[in-house]
Amino acid sequence: MFPFLAALPLLVTAVLIVLLRVPASRAMPLALLTVALVAWQAWQLHPVQIAAFGLQGVGIACELLLIIFGAILLLNCLQQSGAVETIRSGFTRITEDQRVQAIIVAWLFGSFIEGSAGFGTPAAVAVPLLITLRFPPLAAVLCGMTIQSTPVSFGALGTPILLGVASGLGLQDGLVPESSVAAAAARAGLSTTAPELLADIGFRVAVIHGAVGTFIPLILVCLLTRFFGERRSIRDGLAAWRFALLAGLAMTIPYVAAARFLGPEFPSLLGSMAGLAIVVTAARKGICIPAGRPWTFPVQDGCGQQAGQESGSAAAEESGGASEDLQESPAEHRDSPPKNRPGLFLACVPYVLLAGVLLLSRLPALPIAAWLRHESVTIHLAGLFGTSVSIRHALLASPAAAFLAVCGMTAVLHRMQAGQLQRAVREAAATTLQASTALIFAVPMVRIFTGSADGAAGLDTMPVVLAKALSEAIGSAWPAVAPAVGGLGAFIAGSNTLSNMMLAPLQFEVGQQIGTDPFWVVALQAVGGAAGNTICVHNVVAALAVVGLVGQEGLVIRRTVLVFLYYAGAAGLLGLFLCRVAA
Secondary structure, rough: OOOHHHHHHHHHHHHHHHHHHOOOOHHHHHHHHHHHHHHOOOOOHHHHHHHHHHHHHHHHHHHHHHHHHHHHHHHHHHHOHHHHHHHHHHHHHHHEEEEEEEEHHHHHHHHHHHOOOOOOHHHHHHHHHHOOOOOOOHHHHHHHHHHHOOOOHHHHHHHHHHHHHHHHHHHOOEEEEOOOHHHHHHHHHHHHHHHHHHHHHHHHHHHHHHHOOOOOHHHHHHHHHHHHHHOOHHHHOOOOHHHHHHHHHHHHHHHHHHHHHHOOOOHHHHHHHHHHHHHHHHHOOOOOOOOOOOOOOOOOOOOOOOOOOOOHHHHHHHHHOOHHHHOHHHHHHHHOOOOOOOOOOHHHHHHHHHHHHHHHOOOOOOOOHHOOOOOOHOOEOOOHHHHOEEEEEEEHHHHHHHHHHHHHHHHHOOOOHHHHHHHHHHHHHHHHHHHHHHHHHHHHHHHHHHHHOOOOOOOOOOHHHHHHHHHHHHHHHHHHHHHHHHHHHHHHOHHHHHHHHHHHHHHHHHHHHHHHHHHHHHHHHHHHHHHHHEEEHHHHHHHHHOOOOOOOOOHHHHHHHHHHHHHHHHHHHHHHHHHHHHH
């Protein structure tokens, strides 16, 4: 019964949001109640422990809400200053084809932001930028979620590998501990120093991502044309296959090379930078651009439904009903931008500043990261309610601080008036408030779920109990489903890093039991954990909040699950082959 009980909170979440189309703001309180009851009765967590994990989750949710607020505020500032219109015209001069724009902004620029900051930041940055290019809000969200796969394993300068996998396998202290990990490394002829072993695992992760992720730009444009195009056909997406594959290879080849020669910190960062240089140049010169009239979304008629509502019938949804797909974001109804708009360079400076601030605040070679995480500027509440649970937030190191700092710089650079800034703040606060209910319940649910090993029943955490049951049922075919299990961990925890922390030990042990190279199985865990970000509930809520469409979580997940199934399935088949070769 324990595996079923462990799965129960996930089943409640999936049934309510995906099948019954209940908004996350109403579904997540029920999921939180479910996991609390299971933790109390089956895992025997004391109610005080449950309350401590819940309060810890509220703290994390508040930090996420600050990030959402900062992202929306930056978009509002650009709208009020007129920079939005300038940026839109600049991208149009590169190409009017919105399939190409989606690839450049979401796949390449979004991957760069992921490599710099991670933790869902690409959706907060790329989605508003796509809105400025007149993408339908739901299309922008779909783009922002779809690309949260390939670059995620090396997001925030390699945090999912250097912190997630390292913590899961006990590799934080420079040497591989005397354990089954050390023995397996020796058998495989790998280094016994933690940095080199992590670099080897990272290279394996990059190889799998490179093979699978190269096709993400093509999948992205096919999803756009199928769900949002005038003809509702993937053929319009397939027509861009040359440019999509160019963009995929332009990112993944330097990505794999960086993992091989530079380590886990740089694949997403350098791969996306190289890809931007190549792809923007190709677009300007018309190389691999689809022939014929540039593809664009149907003209929005201003009659979209209210944010948070879906179209009436399931049939309309399956046919890509125009009313739901062409909903307007709040930005479409704001005051007209001023006539004295900033030039293209000045309009783009806020995004350059944001990428620079995020990068500089995370480079380990610079002292800035240490300053921002100093105890004097960190909120630290230890021993909540007398338990071992604590809250720790280095607020200045959060992407929210970078967003707010860049918003201040933007107000000065774009010479915004006080009234414009006030409107931007007011609208950002109102939109963020819409997302607060879902996140305030979703994140505590995750923390109780992942902290359940502290119960008196002496059981592993709920995710590990569930994964062990799956491994016993599947046996030697485990590598084929290892990415899906990693994705399940990310769906639960909302983070590739946390998924790796929770499940890397289990994946390693299963690899040992089935007689294959366990480090390939750990690599499959990291790949699947990255792909799981495409369907993570609170990532979807955050992305929808940026465009003012909270309540559409089920619709988005029903579409992004196609991306996840492709990614986990393809990675699993490749992993099964690699593990059998290694064995």
